[in-house]
Amino acid sequence: MLDIRYVRENAEKVRRDLVEKLFFDPAPLDAILQLDAERRRLQVERDTLNARRNALSKEMSDPTKREALKIEAAALKEKIPALEKAVAEIEAQQTEIALQLPNLPHESVPIGRDETENRVLREEGRKREFDFVPKPHWDLASALAIIDFDRGVKIAGSRFYVLCGAGARLQRALINWMVDLHVQEHGYAEVYPPYMVKRECLIGTAQLPKFGDNLYRDAEEDFWWIPTAEVPVTNLYRDEVLDAARLPINHVAYTACFRREKMAAGRDTRGIKRGHQFDKVEMVKFVHPDTSMAELERLLADAEDVLKRLELRYRLVQMCTGDLSFSAMVKYDLEVWAPGADEWLEVSSCSNFGDFQARRAAIRFKDKGSKDKPRLVHTLNGSGLALPRTLIAVLENYQQADGSVVVPAVLRPYLGGLEVIRRA
């Protein structure tokens, strides 16, 4: 959510950013400004009446004066509830619209309409040369019997699969290795959060109200299945004032993630690139506002380190303004090369949200004992990494002519020393 005071005082800049950078309809902006003015007017009116009521109440604590004041008090009692209702309604309207406005891009973000105008900043890692035609992972994995696509579909439907034997074990090794790496070498504290959360959490991280289409929920209890660990982990400190000395707080979490993929219906139906359920290791940072851009670089470096140690070829892409996600101020993607499917796969997305999520979720900080008002933290998150696509990259890059797959050196200790995955 944007700071209403900032919006009020910089209405023209906000409008320009929405229109010229995000290609977003500015109509809600006008609605908000109008509601905001009306809200403040009504609020002053209500507060004035309340002040009078409080004064009367105080006088009426003296029984001898009570009768004389009763008439005015009763009159106030008539007026106040209507005003209170009006303020509450207008506040609700204002919030509803405010929740629909995207974050404004950081000044450093290149302007562009859509993903075709994103910038590839650099490519890293050696491209593996093949003396045979590399297979896509669905062929490789089926032949090795490490992914069972048919039975996945049988038990859960399309976009589901079953990892089997060395396939399941390889994913588990990747998870454990990645979490250990972030904990032991990058300074993140591990958390294992709930996979189902309350509606407020989704509002806090801004999946709701706009993107409910992509979420699974249990209607009876109003539980929502997390589409990413970002949701429960960011909301860990919802409605809290953190001690400034604790910042930055860095968490890493391994969770399953659940997405309807309605918007992407029909896309990427082959293989394990896009499923309704997938695993991900996610890093989340809560930082002092002055440091968030520097922290984004560190987050990115921590995600990149995973790809470097796996010795995979990847590239760094900066999102242009038009391809920024709803809540991001800046966003980078890491894309890994998949030689079998012959494409770059997005395995990580690292974003700085500024105070956009922190305002929605009321995550603040303050120096201990200080009289200053609490300030909003900045939140960031990045995948480190998404499992299915990392698995694809490992399988396709480490395949051999005979259809076996070499286990990357860093993962061998997590697979009991296994060096090659062959048909069992």
Next chain:
RNA sequence: GGAGGAGUGGCCGAGCGGUUUAAGGCGGCGGUCUUGAAAACCGCUUUCCCGAAAGGGGACGGGGGUUCGAAUCCCUCCUCCUCCGCCA
């Protein structure tokens, strides 16, 4: 799921319809005293909204109600504790 009990400021804890601007204590911060520290004493110490400020208003788990007036009474939901049931 059933029965009973409880939710007050960073923590403990009073408060049971009108000087509560939420007592008191602990912790924290600042000061006095001291060579320094401790002790003692004094002061400060939740948060949100409107406002340039002065000031005003709101919040005692959430929501609703009764009343001129609610931390205090009523309804409802949530959470925690105890016992029973069930279960990995």
